[in-house]
Amino acid sequence: MGGRRTDEKNEQGRGSGLEELLALHGQRCVHCGLCVRECAFLQEYGTPGAIAAGRGRQEPELAFACSLCGLCGAVCPPRVGLRPDRMFLAMRRQAVARGRADLSPYRALLFYEKMGTGRWLAGAFLPRGCDTVFFPGCALPGSRPEMLRALVLHLRRSVARIGIVLDCCTKPSHDLGRQDHFESMFPALCRGLRERGVRNVLVACPSCHRVFKEYGRGLRVSTLYEHPDILPQATPFAAEVTVHDPCGAREEPEIQAAVRRIAAAVSLTVREMEHHGARTVCCGEGGAVACVRPGFARQWSRRRSEEAGGRRVVTCCAGCLGFLGPLVESSHILDLLLTPRQALAGRVRHHRPPRTYLNRLLLKRWLGRIFAGSSCRLR
Ligand code: SF4
Ligand code: SF4
Structure with missing residues:
Protein backbone atom coordinates (compact mmCIF):
# COMPACT_ATOMS: atom_id res chain seq x y z
CA MET A 1 0.00 0.00 0.00
CA GLY A 2 2.79 2.41 1.01
CA GLY A 3 4.61 1.65 -2.27
CA ARG A 4 1.50 2.33 -4.33
CA ARG A 5 0.95 5.65 -2.57
CA THR A 6 4.60 6.63 -3.23
CA ASP A 7 4.17 5.83 -6.92
CA GLU A 8 1.01 7.89 -7.02
CA LYS A 9 2.84 10.72 -5.29
CA ASN A 10 5.59 10.67 -7.88
CA GLU A 11 3.07 10.66 -10.69
CA GLN A 12 1.21 13.72 -9.45
CA GLY A 13 1.61 16.47 -12.00
CA ARG A 14 3.41 14.35 -14.58
CA GLY A 15 0.92 14.42 -17.39
CA SER A 16 -1.90 15.24 -14.97
CA GLY A 17 -4.06 18.21 -15.90
CA LEU A 18 -4.95 20.98 -13.52
CA GLU A 19 -8.54 19.76 -13.14
CA GLU A 20 -7.31 16.35 -12.04
CA LEU A 21 -4.86 17.85 -9.55
CA LEU A 22 -7.44 20.24 -8.11
CA ALA A 23 -9.87 17.36 -7.67
CA LEU A 24 -7.18 15.19 -6.06
CA HIS A 25 -6.09 17.88 -3.59
CA GLY A 26 -9.65 18.97 -2.90
CA GLN A 27 -10.69 15.42 -2.05
CA ARG A 28 -7.63 14.03 -0.35
CA CYS A 29 -6.26 16.91 1.75
CA VAL A 30 -7.26 16.41 5.40
CA HIS A 31 -6.32 20.00 6.34
CA CYS A 32 -3.91 18.77 9.00
CA GLY A 33 -1.93 22.00 8.68
CA LEU A 34 1.51 20.38 8.64
CA CYS A 35 2.42 22.13 5.39
CA VAL A 36 0.80 25.41 6.47
CA ARG A 37 3.00 25.47 9.57
CA GLU A 38 6.09 25.49 7.30
CA CYS A 39 5.03 27.97 4.64
CA ALA A 40 4.14 31.66 4.66
CA PHE A 41 2.37 31.35 1.29
CA LEU A 42 -0.04 28.73 2.66
CA GLN A 43 -0.50 30.72 5.85
CA GLU A 44 -1.86 33.51 3.67
CA TYR A 45 -3.87 31.42 1.18
CA GLY A 46 -4.99 28.37 3.18
CA THR A 47 -4.35 24.65 2.94
CA PRO A 48 -3.72 23.16 -0.50
CA GLY A 49 -7.08 21.38 -0.17
CA ALA A 50 -8.87 24.65 0.55
CA ILE A 51 -7.15 26.36 -2.39
CA ALA A 52 -8.06 23.44 -4.65
CA ALA A 53 -11.68 23.54 -3.58
CA GLY A 54 -11.93 27.33 -3.69
CA ARG A 55 -9.77 29.89 -5.48
CA GLY A 56 -7.57 27.44 -7.41
CA ARG A 57 -9.80 27.28 -10.47
CA GLN A 58 -10.80 30.96 -10.63
CA GLU A 59 -7.44 32.47 -9.71
CA PRO A 60 -4.68 30.16 -10.97
CA GLU A 61 -2.33 33.18 -10.97
CA LEU A 62 -2.17 33.08 -7.17
CA ALA A 63 0.29 30.18 -7.64
CA PHE A 64 3.00 32.70 -8.61
CA ALA A 65 3.36 33.39 -4.86
CA CYS A 66 4.33 29.74 -4.24
CA SER A 67 8.05 28.97 -4.34
CA LEU A 68 7.49 25.49 -5.83
CA CYS A 69 9.95 24.29 -3.22
CA GLY A 70 8.17 21.01 -2.48
CA LEU A 71 8.44 21.17 1.32
CA CYS A 72 4.64 20.81 1.57
CA GLY A 73 4.82 17.45 -0.20
CA ALA A 74 7.69 16.33 2.03
CA VAL A 75 5.72 16.97 5.22
CA CYS A 76 2.33 15.78 3.96
CA PRO A 77 1.49 12.58 5.88
CA PRO A 78 2.35 9.45 3.84
CA ARG A 79 -1.23 8.18 4.12
CA VAL A 80 -2.35 11.37 2.30
CA GLY A 81 0.67 11.67 0.03
CA LEU A 82 -0.09 14.96 -1.76
CA ARG A 83 2.31 17.02 -3.90
CA PRO A 84 0.87 20.54 -3.74
CA ASP A 85 3.88 22.04 -5.58
CA ARG A 86 2.81 20.15 -8.69
CA MET A 87 -0.71 21.52 -8.41
CA PHE A 88 0.68 25.06 -8.08
CA LEU A 89 2.90 24.54 -11.13
CA ALA A 90 -0.14 23.37 -13.10
CA MET A 91 -1.99 26.50 -11.96
CA ARG A 92 0.89 28.66 -13.22
CA ARG A 93 0.75 26.87 -16.57
CA GLN A 94 -2.95 27.47 -16.87
CA ALA A 95 -2.62 31.15 -15.96
CA VAL A 96 0.02 31.57 -18.69
CA ALA A 97 -1.97 29.58 -21.24
CA ARG A 98 -5.03 31.75 -20.60
CA GLY A 99 -3.02 34.97 -20.80
CA ARG A 100 -3.79 35.77 -17.16
CA ALA A 101 -0.24 35.77 -15.90
CA ASP A 102 1.62 39.06 -15.73
CA LEU A 103 5.17 38.03 -16.57
CA SER A 104 6.54 41.58 -16.62
CA PRO A 105 8.13 41.25 -13.13
CA TYR A 106 10.24 38.38 -14.51
CA ARG A 107 11.80 40.40 -17.36
CA ALA A 108 15.32 40.20 -15.94
CA LEU A 109 15.02 36.48 -15.29
CA LEU A 110 13.70 35.79 -18.79
CA PHE A 111 16.48 37.92 -20.28
CA TYR A 112 18.96 35.83 -18.27
CA GLU A 113 17.43 32.65 -19.69
CA LYS A 114 17.34 34.03 -23.24
CA MET A 115 21.00 35.02 -23.06
CA GLY A 116 21.84 31.59 -21.67
CA THR A 117 20.38 29.88 -24.73
CA GLY A 118 21.50 32.51 -27.26
CA ARG A 119 24.49 32.63 -29.57
CA TRP A 120 26.63 34.88 -27.36
CA LEU A 121 26.73 32.62 -24.32
CA ALA A 122 25.59 29.17 -25.40
CA GLY A 123 27.84 26.72 -27.16
CA ALA A 124 28.94 23.11 -27.15
CA PHE A 125 32.51 21.86 -27.25
CA LEU A 126 32.43 18.21 -28.22
CA PRO A 127 35.66 16.42 -29.06
CA ARG A 128 35.50 13.54 -31.56
CA GLY A 129 34.07 10.41 -29.91
CA CYS A 130 32.62 12.36 -26.98
CA ASP A 131 29.76 10.54 -25.24
CA THR A 132 29.90 12.42 -21.93
CA VAL A 133 29.49 16.14 -21.37
CA PHE A 134 29.76 18.46 -18.41
CA PHE A 135 26.80 20.86 -18.30
CA PRO A 136 27.67 23.53 -15.71
CA GLY A 137 24.39 25.46 -16.08
CA CYS A 138 24.09 29.25 -15.94
CA ALA A 139 24.85 30.29 -12.36
CA LEU A 140 28.21 28.60 -11.81
CA PRO A 141 29.97 29.88 -14.97
CA GLY A 142 28.82 33.42 -14.23
CA SER A 143 29.50 33.52 -10.51
CA ARG A 144 32.62 31.29 -10.25
CA PRO A 145 34.47 31.55 -13.61
CA GLU A 146 37.95 30.99 -12.15
CA MET A 147 36.87 27.85 -10.33
CA LEU A 148 35.05 26.60 -13.41
CA ARG A 149 38.17 26.93 -15.56
CA ALA A 150 40.22 24.93 -13.04
CA LEU A 151 37.47 22.32 -12.93
CA VAL A 152 37.26 22.02 -16.72
CA LEU A 153 41.04 21.53 -16.96
CA HIS A 154 40.83 18.85 -14.30
CA LEU A 155 37.88 17.04 -15.95
CA ARG A 156 39.74 16.99 -19.27
CA ARG A 157 42.41 14.95 -17.52
CA SER A 158 40.05 12.67 -15.59
CA VAL A 159 37.36 11.88 -18.21
CA ALA A 160 38.43 10.76 -21.68
CA ARG A 161 36.99 12.89 -24.51
CA ILE A 162 34.72 14.85 -22.18
CA GLY A 163 32.79 17.69 -23.80
CA ILE A 164 31.47 20.90 -22.26
CA VAL A 165 28.05 22.38 -22.96
CA LEU A 166 27.33 25.98 -22.06
CA ASP A 167 23.58 26.40 -22.25
CA CYS A 168 20.47 26.91 -20.14
CA CYS A 169 18.10 24.08 -19.22
CA THR A 170 15.27 26.69 -19.37
CA LYS A 171 14.04 25.86 -15.88
CA PRO A 172 12.99 29.51 -15.41
CA SER A 173 10.41 29.08 -18.19
CA HIS A 174 9.43 25.68 -16.85
CA ASP A 175 8.76 27.10 -13.39
CA LEU A 176 7.00 30.20 -14.71
CA GLY A 177 4.55 27.93 -16.51
CA ARG A 178 5.82 28.92 -19.97
CA GLN A 179 5.35 25.35 -21.05
CA ASP A 180 5.28 26.02 -24.80
CA HIS A 181 8.62 27.80 -24.62
CA PHE A 182 10.14 25.13 -22.41
CA GLU A 183 8.94 22.39 -24.74
CA SER A 184 10.35 24.18 -27.76
CA MET A 185 13.78 24.63 -26.13
CA PHE A 186 14.76 21.79 -23.84
CA PRO A 187 13.88 18.83 -26.10
CA ALA A 188 15.83 20.52 -28.92
CA LEU A 189 18.88 20.74 -26.67
CA CYS A 190 18.58 17.04 -25.79
CA ARG A 191 18.07 16.09 -29.43
CA GLY A 192 21.18 18.04 -30.39
CA LEU A 193 23.18 16.13 -27.77
CA ARG A 194 21.83 12.71 -28.75
CA GLU A 195 22.41 13.33 -32.46
CA ARG A 196 26.06 14.02 -31.71
CA GLY A 197 26.48 10.78 -29.79
CA VAL A 198 26.23 12.16 -26.26
CA ARG A 199 24.69 9.73 -23.78
CA ASN A 200 25.84 10.98 -20.37
CA VAL A 201 25.32 14.42 -18.89
CA LEU A 202 27.23 15.47 -15.78
CA VAL A 203 25.72 18.51 -14.13
CA ALA A 204 26.80 20.83 -11.33
CA CYS A 205 23.39 22.33 -10.62
CA PRO A 206 20.63 20.34 -8.91
CA SER A 207 17.97 22.24 -10.87
CA CYS A 208 19.55 21.20 -14.18
CA HIS A 209 19.67 17.66 -12.75
CA ARG A 210 15.96 17.74 -12.09
CA VAL A 211 15.14 19.00 -15.59
CA PHE A 212 17.37 16.46 -17.36
CA LYS A 213 16.10 13.65 -15.15
CA GLU A 214 12.45 14.45 -15.78
CA TYR A 215 12.57 15.49 -19.43
CA GLY A 216 15.95 14.46 -20.90
CA ARG A 217 14.87 11.32 -22.71
CA GLY A 218 17.72 9.15 -23.93
CA LEU A 219 20.31 10.88 -21.72
CA ARG A 220 21.70 9.62 -18.42
CA VAL A 221 22.15 12.45 -15.97
CA SER A 222 24.10 12.55 -12.73
CA THR A 223 25.82 15.23 -10.71
CA LEU A 224 29.58 15.64 -10.59
CA TYR A 225 29.39 15.11 -6.83
CA GLU A 226 28.31 11.51 -7.32
CA HIS A 227 31.61 10.75 -9.11
CA PRO A 228 34.37 11.46 -6.59
CA ALA A 345 38.45 32.10 4.88
CA GLY A 346 35.50 33.56 2.92
CA ARG A 347 37.79 34.84 0.15
CA VAL A 348 36.10 33.26 -2.88
CA ARG A 349 34.43 35.94 -4.92
CA HIS A 350 30.80 35.38 -5.94
CA HIS A 351 30.29 37.53 -9.06
CA ARG A 352 26.90 39.11 -9.62
CA PRO A 353 25.16 40.57 -12.71
CA PRO A 354 26.04 42.28 -14.97
CA ARG A 355 29.58 40.94 -14.44
CA THR A 356 28.25 37.37 -14.71
CA TYR A 357 27.36 37.90 -18.39
CA LEU A 358 30.88 39.06 -19.20
CA ASN A 359 32.31 36.09 -17.28
CA ARG A 360 30.25 33.66 -19.33
CA LEU A 361 31.23 35.31 -22.59
CA LEU A 362 34.92 35.13 -21.69
CA LEU A 363 34.52 31.54 -20.55
CA LYS A 364 33.00 30.60 -23.87
CA ARG A 365 35.90 32.20 -25.73
CA TRP A 366 38.39 30.39 -23.52
CA LEU A 367 36.66 27.05 -24.14
CA GLY A 368 36.77 27.78 -27.86
CA ARG A 369 40.56 28.03 -27.58
CA ILE A 370 41.18 24.94 -25.47
CA PHE A 371 38.68 22.82 -27.43
CA ALA A 372 39.84 24.21 -30.78
CA GLY A 373 37.87 22.78 -33.70
CA SER A 374 35.25 21.07 -31.46
CA SER A 375 32.67 23.81 -31.05
CA CYS A 376 29.12 23.54 -32.37
CA ARG A 377 25.59 24.78 -31.73
CA LEU A 378 23.06 22.26 -30.48
CA ARG A 379 19.88 24.12 -31.40
S1 SF4 B 1 5.90 24.38 -2.70
FE1 SF4 B 1 4.73 26.29 -2.38
S2 SF4 B 1 3.09 25.68 -1.02
FE2 SF4 B 1 4.62 24.08 -0.90
S3 SF4 B 1 5.92 24.64 0.88
FE3 SF4 B 1 6.89 25.46 -0.98
S4 SF4 B 1 6.11 27.58 -1.14
FE4 SF4 B 1 4.74 26.47 0.29
S1 SF4 C 1 0.12 18.36 4.82
FE1 SF4 C 1 -1.10 17.38 3.19
S2 SF4 C 1 -3.05 16.84 4.19
FE2 SF4 C 1 -2.02 18.30 5.55
S3 SF4 C 1 -2.87 20.31 4.94
FE3 SF4 C 1 -0.97 20.00 3.76
S4 SF4 C 1 -1.64 19.06 1.82
FE4 SF4 C 1 -3.37 18.88 3.27
Missing part, protein backbone atom coordinates in the same frame (compact mmCIF):
# COMPACT_ATOMS: atom_id res chain seq x y z
CA ASP A 229 36.86 9.55 -8.76
CA ILE A 230 36.76 12.26 -11.45
CA LEU A 231 36.86 15.24 -9.06
CA PRO A 232 40.03 16.91 -7.77
CA GLN A 233 41.57 15.35 -4.65
CA ALA A 234 40.48 17.03 -1.46
CA THR A 235 42.96 18.80 0.81
CA PRO A 236 41.97 18.14 4.44
CA PHE A 237 40.92 21.27 6.32
CA ALA A 238 39.26 20.69 9.68
CA ALA A 239 36.26 22.94 10.32
CA GLU A 240 32.61 22.70 11.29
CA VAL A 241 30.05 23.53 8.64
CA THR A 242 26.43 22.85 7.83
CA VAL A 243 24.96 21.66 4.53
CA HIS A 244 22.11 23.35 2.69
CA ASP A 245 20.32 20.84 0.44
CA PRO A 246 18.81 22.71 -2.52
CA CYS A 247 15.12 22.08 -3.27
CA GLY A 248 16.20 20.55 -6.59
CA ALA A 249 17.90 17.76 -4.62
CA ARG A 250 15.06 17.30 -2.11
CA GLU A 251 14.16 13.92 -3.59
CA GLU A 252 17.72 12.90 -4.38
CA PRO A 253 19.30 11.20 -1.35
CA GLU A 254 22.29 10.16 -3.50
CA ILE A 255 23.15 13.79 -4.24
CA GLN A 256 22.64 14.78 -0.60
CA ALA A 257 24.93 11.95 0.54
CA ALA A 258 27.53 12.72 -2.15
CA VAL A 259 27.88 16.33 -0.98
CA ARG A 260 28.36 15.16 2.61
CA ARG A 261 30.96 12.60 1.48
CA ILE A 262 32.94 15.37 -0.20
CA ALA A 263 32.69 17.49 2.94
CA ALA A 264 33.96 14.53 4.99
CA ALA A 265 36.83 14.03 2.53
CA VAL A 266 37.87 17.63 3.18
CA SER A 267 37.76 16.72 6.93
CA LEU A 268 34.81 19.00 7.55
CA THR A 269 32.42 18.12 10.33
CA VAL A 270 28.84 18.61 9.22
CA ARG A 271 26.36 19.71 11.88
CA GLU A 272 22.94 19.38 10.28
CA MET A 273 20.31 22.09 10.34
CA GLU A 274 16.83 21.28 11.59
CA HIS A 275 15.55 21.16 8.01
CA HIS A 276 17.76 19.11 5.74
CA GLY A 277 17.52 16.29 3.21
CA ALA A 278 13.96 15.70 2.06
CA ARG A 279 12.72 18.41 4.44
CA THR A 280 15.14 21.09 3.38
CA VAL A 281 14.02 24.72 3.29
CA CYS A 282 14.20 26.91 0.18
CA CYS A 283 17.01 29.49 -0.02
CA GLY A 284 14.48 32.06 -1.29
CA GLU A 285 15.17 31.68 -5.01
CA GLY A 286 12.50 29.02 -5.63
CA GLY A 287 9.76 29.70 -8.16
CA ALA A 288 11.20 33.21 -8.78
CA VAL A 289 8.95 34.36 -5.94
CA ALA A 290 11.37 37.15 -5.09
CA CYS A 291 10.23 38.94 -8.29
CA VAL A 292 6.62 39.23 -7.10
CA ARG A 293 6.47 38.50 -3.35
CA PRO A 294 9.91 39.41 -1.98
CA GLY A 295 8.58 39.03 1.58
CA PHE A 296 7.96 35.31 1.03
CA ALA A 297 11.42 34.86 -0.51
CA ARG A 298 13.07 36.73 2.37
CA GLN A 299 11.20 34.62 4.89
CA TRP A 300 12.80 31.44 3.44
CA SER A 301 16.31 32.95 3.25
CA ARG A 302 16.08 34.28 6.79
CA ARG A 303 14.90 30.98 8.12
CA ARG A 304 17.72 29.16 6.39
CA SER A 305 20.37 31.51 7.70
CA GLU A 306 18.94 31.34 11.24
CA GLU A 307 19.06 27.56 11.18
CA ALA A 308 22.71 27.70 10.12
CA GLY A 309 23.40 29.10 13.58
CA GLY A 310 26.58 30.92 12.57
CA ARG A 311 28.16 27.92 10.84
CA ARG A 312 29.44 28.18 7.28
CA VAL A 313 26.81 26.88 4.86
CA VAL A 314 28.03 24.49 2.19
CA THR A 315 25.86 23.74 -0.83
CA CYS A 316 26.07 22.35 -4.34
CA CYS A 317 23.88 25.05 -5.92
CA ALA A 318 25.38 28.32 -7.16
CA GLY A 319 21.87 29.83 -7.31
CA CYS A 320 21.30 29.15 -3.60
CA LEU A 321 24.68 30.73 -2.87
CA GLY A 322 23.52 33.91 -4.59
CA PHE A 323 20.58 34.10 -2.17
CA LEU A 324 22.25 32.90 1.01
CA GLY A 325 25.63 34.59 0.51
CA PRO A 326 24.52 38.07 1.67
CA LEU A 327 23.03 36.59 4.86
CA VAL A 328 25.41 33.89 5.97
CA GLU A 329 28.97 32.73 5.23
CA SER A 330 28.60 30.15 2.51
CA SER A 331 30.65 28.10 0.06
CA HIS A 332 30.05 26.00 -2.99
CA ILE A 333 31.13 22.42 -2.32
CA LEU A 334 33.41 22.70 -5.37
CA ASP A 335 35.14 25.73 -3.78
CA LEU A 336 36.10 23.40 -0.95
CA LEU A 337 37.71 20.98 -3.36
CA LEU A 338 39.47 23.48 -5.59
CA THR A 339 40.32 26.36 -3.25
CA PRO A 340 39.65 25.15 0.31
CA ARG A 341 41.83 27.69 2.10
CA GLN A 342 40.19 30.66 0.37
CA ALA A 343 36.71 29.10 0.72
CA LEU A 344 36.97 28.63 4.47
